[in-house]
Amino acid sequence: METLRNFGTTAPGVVAIAAFAAFAALACSDQGDVTTEPPPGSGGAGGLAGPGSGGAGGLAGPATSGSGATGGPSATDGSSGVVAGAGGSGGRPGTGEAGAGGMGATASGSSSSGGETRSMGCDGTTAPTSGRFSIDVGGTTREYILAVPDDYDSSRAYRLIFAWHPRGGSAEQVATGFGGGYYGLQNRADGSAIFVSPEGLDQGWANTGGRDIAFLRAMLDRLRAELCIDQSRIFSTGFSYGGMMSYAIGCAMGDVFRAIAPMSGALYSGCEEGDSPVAMWGAHGDADDVVPLDNGRTARDVFIERNHCDPQTTPTEPSPCVSYEGCDAGYPVVWCEFSGGHTMPSNFGESIWSFFSQF
Numbered sequence: 001m002e003t004l005r006n007f008g009t010t011a012p013g014v015v016a017i018a019a020f021a022a023f024a025a026l027a028c029s030d031q032g033d034v035t036t037e038p039p040p041g042s043g044g045a046g047g048l049a050g051p052g053s054g055g056a057g058g059l060a061g062p063a064t065s066g067s068g069a070t071g072g073p074s075a076t077d078g079s080s081g082v083v084a085g086a087g088g089s090g091g092r093p094g095t096g097e098a099g100a101g102g103m104g105a106t107a108s109g110s111s112s113s114g115g116e117t118r119s120m121g122c123d124g125t126t127a128p129t130s131g132r133f134s135i136d137v138g139g140t141t142r143e144y145i146l147a148v149p150d151d152y153d154s155s156r157a158y159r160l161i162f163a164w165h166p167r168g169g170s171a172e173q174v175a176t177g178f179g180g181g182y183y184g185l186q187n188r189a190d191g192s193a194i195f196v197s198p199e200g201l202d203q204g205w206a207n208t209g210g211r212d213i214a215f216l217r218a219m220l221d222r223l224r225a226e227l228c229i230d231q232s233r234i235f236s237t238g239f240s241y242g243g244m245m246s247y248a249i250g251c252a253m254g255d256v257f258r259a260i261a262p263m264s265g266a267l268y269s270g271c272e273e274g275d276s277p278v279a280m281w282g283a284h285g286d287a288d289d290v291v292p293l294d295n296g297r298t299a300r301d302v303f304i305e306r307n308h309c310d311p312q313t314t315p316t317e318p319s320p321c322v323s324y325e326g327c328d329a330g331y332p333v334v335w336c337e338f339s340g341g342h343t344m345p346s347n348f349g350e351s352i353w354s355f356f357s358q359f
Contacts, residue, residue: 160193251302264296309324
């Protein structure tokens, strides 16, 4: 298995890259059980298949670019796209900070109502259907799977949730497995969210030269233009390499993402300098011998500092999770160290949805 390199700007904890080079591809059942792969050489080319099938080509749907031009227009800054939050006061417009009694918006859009920041795609006459799509990013074709609610209404602003696969996994694996799809979030969202499962290069998300963050920005431009998204409620989650990508997103795009939920991740995909707070729920096994716990703690500490949290914690559900005290209003940090190795906690779907849905 090749050694990872060129992770861009790194933060403390990158010394463990050598350990990560031994990353195992991960398998999952329909119930979301996760085990590590046999030694390199036995897994076969192409990584894991999605539960039950996972054949090349993934979900049915357009095989190329989907609707809309590559990249698509992005929302522009303007007073119509900045709101203080329903009933809120004291929040600084455009910063994402919460005012008293409300939640600040983080991004601009075509219009706003009820504390939302609505994207350019709201009230559109057409929208992509669920399926696999491709997009050109700097001359490289990248792919993602999109899941739009069956009763999608272009006048309603939806949460947008990105779910990133582990090393050796696939977009199809995330879209159909891990507790019922998108890490168990899709069935809990009950039609209130749009989901995206991107396809990684070289089995994951090394973010070499910032290529994966560029991919994310291109997807966001297109999705904002084509779908009705609440831009103040954009989220990211993932396990292992997917957790690393979620940490990288929190570092680079805290002004865009409302919250992240990395599992068994680290800063191996880079951490751009920045000071934008982002709410975080994180989990890591105390016996992880693939991504050491200390590397997960180092990543966690970046967001404890960004959100101005105190070192003191209080227990929170589910046990043994803790919540850091004194964080900026609206930007909590919850940390769950569980007994186990390089895997996901048993209650990951319920816990992540509970965290995301509070925003």
